[in-house]
Amino acid sequence: MKTMKTLLAGAALSAVIGALALGVAATPAAAKGKKIAVSWKTFQEERWKTDEAAIKKVVAADGDSYISADAQGSASKQASDIEGLIEQKPDVIMVVAYDSDAILPSIKKISDAGIKSIAYDVQFEDPNALYITFDNIGVGRLMAKAIYKAKPAGNYAFIKGDKGDPNATFLFSGITEVLKPAMDAGKIKNVCETFTDGWKPDNAQKEMEQCLTKQNNKVDAVVSENDGMASGVVAALKAQGMAGSVPVSGQDGDLAALNRIALGEQTVSIWKDSRLLGKKAAEAAVAMANGTAMSSLPGVIKFDKGKRHVMMNAILLQPDPITKANLDDVIKAGWITKNKACAGVKKGTVKACG
Amino acid sequence: MTDAAEVSTAHLLATESPIKRFFRATEIDTRLLGMVGAMLVIWVGFQIFGKLITGEGVFLTPRNLWNLLVQTSAIAVMSTGMVLIIVMRHIDLSVGSMLSFVGVLTGVAQVYWLAPWLGSDNPMIWVVGVAVALGAGAILGAFNGFLVAYAGIPSFIVTLGGLIVYNGAAWWVIRGETVAPMDSYFELIGGTPRASWIGSEASWALGGLVCLAIVVGIVLNRSARARFKFPQRPLWAEAFLILAGCAVTLGTVAVVNAYAWPPLIAERYAKEHNIPVPPGGLIYGHGFAIPVLIALGVGVAMTFLATRTRFGRYVYAIGGNPEAAELAGVNTRKITLLMFMTMGILVGISACITAARLDAASNSLGQFDELYVIAATVIGGTSLAGGVGTIYGALLGALVMQSLQSGMTLLNFDSAVKDVIVGSVLVFAVWIDQIYRRRQS
Numbered sequence: 001m002k003t004m005k006t007l008l009a010g011a012a013l014s015a016v017i018g019a020l021a022l023g024v025a026a027t028p029a030a031a032k033g034k035k036i037a038v039s040w041k042t043f044q045e046e047r048w049k050t051d052e053a054a055i056k057k058v059v060a061a062d063g064d065s066y067i068s069a070d071a072q073g074s075a076s077k078q079a080s081d082i083e084g085l086i087e088q089k090p091d092v093i094m095v096v097a098y099d100s101d102a103i104l105p106s107i108k109k110i111s112d113a114g115i116k117s118i119a120y121d122v123q124f125e126d127p128n129a130l131y132i133t134f135d136n137i138g139v140g141r142l143m144a145k146a147i148y149k150a151k152p153a154g155n156y157a158f159i160k161g162d163k164g165d166p167n168a169t170f171l172f173s174g175i176t177e178v179l180k181p182a183m184d185a186g187k188i189k190n191v192c193e194t195f196t197d198g199w200k201p202d203n204a205q206k207e208m209e210q211c212l213t214k215q216n217n218k219v220d221a222v223v224s225e226n227d228g229m230a231s232g233v234v235a236a237l238k239a240q241g242m243a244g245s246v247p248v249s250g251q252d253g254d255l256a257a258l259n260r261i262a263l264g265e266q267t268v269s270i271w272k273d274s275r276l277l278g279k280k281a282a283e284a285a286v287a288m289a290n291g292t293a294m295s296s297l298p299g300v301i302k303f304d305k306g307k308r309h310v311m312m313n314a315i316l317l318q319p320d321p322i323t324k325a326n327l328d329d330v331i332k333a334g335w336i337t338k339n340k341a342c343a344g345v346k347k348g349t350v351k352a353c354g
Numbered sequence: 355m356t357d358a359a360e361v362s363t364a365h366l367l368a369t370e371s372p373i374k375r376f377f378r379a380t381e382i383d384t385r386l387l388g389m390v391g392a393m394l395v396i397w398v399g400f401q402i403f404g405k406l407i408t409g410e411g412v413f414l415t416p417r418n419l420w421n422l423l424v425q426t427s428a429i430a431v432m433s434t435g436m437v438l439i440i441v442m443r444h445i446d447l448s449v450g451s452m453l454s455f456v457g458v459l460t461g462v463a464q465v466y467w468l469a470p471w472l473g474s475d476n477p478m479i480w481v482v483g484v485a486v487a488l489g490a491g492a493i494l495g496a497f498n499g500f501l502v503a504y505a506g507i508p509s510f511i512v513t514l515g516g517l518i519v520y521n522g523a524a525w526w527v528i529r530g531e532t533v534a535p536m537d538s539y540f541e542l543i544g545g546t547p548r549a550s551w552i553g554s555e556a557s558w559a560l561g562g563l564v565c566l567a568i569v570v571g572i573v574l575n576r577s578a579r580a581r582f583k584f585p586q587r588p589l590w591a592e593a594f595l596i597l598a599g600c601a602v603t604l605g606t607v608a609v610v611n612a613y614a615w616p617p618l619i620a621e622r623y624a625k626e627h628n629i630p631v632p633p634g635g636l637i638y639g640h641g642f643a644i645p646v647l648i649a650l651g652v653g654v655a656m657t658f659l660a661t662r663t664r665f666g667r668y669v670y671a672i673g674g675n676p677e678a679a680e681l682a683g684v685n686t687r688k689i690t691l692l693m694f695m696t697m698g699i700l701v702g703i704s705a706c707i708t709a710a711r712l713d714a715a716s717n718s719l720g721q722f723d724e725l726y727v728i729a730a731t732v733i734g735g736t737s738l739a740g741g742v743g744t745i746y747g748a749l750l751g752a753l754v755m756q757s758l759q760s761g762m763t764l765l766n767f768d769s770a771v772k773d774v775i776v777g778s779v780l781v782f783a784v785w786i787d788q789i790y791r792r793r794q795s
Contacts, residue, residue, distance in 0.1 A: 210421070
């Protein structure tokens, strides 16, 4: 009796597995068009799911099929993921590299198999690949420009991100690029500059408090490298009654930050709409799958600003600085509801809130 | 043999230096004094160093000391519980991510559930918000405790798992979003808005009450010792303790009162209340901030729990020798569970302070706090071997840790250097403590 049950269970199990295997195999084979593959670095962060949805939409609209693998934050898993994807013979493989150096042998395998590759959001330096991302140095520049416009002279505080994240330094180079002339002329003074462990808002708050203490509140503008830290900065300013009179920057389009912009407590949030990035990348992938040459894709430029200065074809999207004036853009784009963006805003003070 | 021993003790007493006699008479914990001394050295060091580097020392200003107290409060609250956990020979690695999870829960409860339902100015929001935080903390803590005490899984593993699980859970609730702004009453817990500074008069009154309590406490202690025929402290030692205690209390009050309201806030207040502004500007003292009072209150309550209740005795008994405590009829499992639950409630309090202070909740709140809490506890003299540790030591330890960090930020230290120094100080402090203990025994 017992053996019988075990046998039945085993049979049922193998049937299920068989069906699953068939299902997996059947989906890509059923579509007629081209095949677009994506190797994701991790789905642990929410944003990549947003990107994926945008990519899938474009691919499906063209009648092509979409396959993917999630490296779960491991460079070695990503290498075997890509081998797996190559075996399924896609036309284009997009890669969100977990490690931009360790990925290079895998990229070579892709080219050797006659498949086109796209570096999505994270750069890897392979001359045969297309690099598509938001202009990251540009984010730093846009932040600095917005703050500079609001306060062209005075004491500046710089709240930088985690020291282990190259982006923190990268952003800062864009920021200093814009402010350098005014700093050299002595109009802008760097009074506080600090990295923030883990980009944590509560650390940023403590740093800002120390900065204000040291300067006896003589701080005229704060360049914070993201919106989370900006929330800490604004809380510290609030305790001194200075929130709203000191310009503060940020990036990411955090919902709370957009509300602060409406309330006048934050000046700007640089917004990178990952749906736009996904859409543009998928369109490029579909075009490449259909035989369009990389260099004749719309918006392609030559880019060699990477670590090794390899010349690549690249599409750099312009991020959007969101201020009180164009708050409507994010509401219209469906990124945030009007209620959330305008919570607590007095009638008639902000155009987007009415 | 006994005679010889007695003779040598008498001989020792006779030849004791005045300093030693002083400590024996006043019964002051010399370790505590050493820590206070170390902290003062750090403070003065930063002041001098700041003067040398930037031309003006900012560390020993009322403003910085006031900030320091507020910045310490969240870690201080958790460290009072961590002492007892470590005394019981356990560890809780999950407090940081538990704080983040609990903070996110109370944030979501306030902003997304209660505010739309009750209207955003309803005073019930903060009550429910705090209840959610304390309740969630208690449940999570009790769950940790259950796994440790009844399932027999080592606390290191249970709470290491918890660290990862709560981290994920916090992410899962808000998906990386920041929830803001908090309820306006709830914000008072964090010490940022004007209404959360109790002001000079109230602070003096509070200081006076504490002085009175010190006097009453010492008098009661004296009569209790008389009743049980215990040796008494000499009268001059009692007087010294009263004076020293009051001096520290009133000194602290003077410092927090000396930090005047930021000019912009005073101006706005004057306008709102139609107060004429004198030529020098309005000067209002901050006084104590609510989070500092919460931390002090928790410190007193936890000290009472540890030293004056049966539960506290059992905790130290289990830490000293778990088998003996068990054999003596102590329900070690129940005590363990309750202790972890208490830790969870303290995490709930800290979560409220942190979220209220930032006026926002996000899943990055509290990350790595477990390391600072454990470091504060250990610097405060708690032995990882169990059985030994004091609440006031942990509070001081938390203040020392925060002093180092704030001081270095004031001087624009590179954050890599900061990490190196903080880590080294931790190890160095424990090493000194070991030497001290070996000499004592």
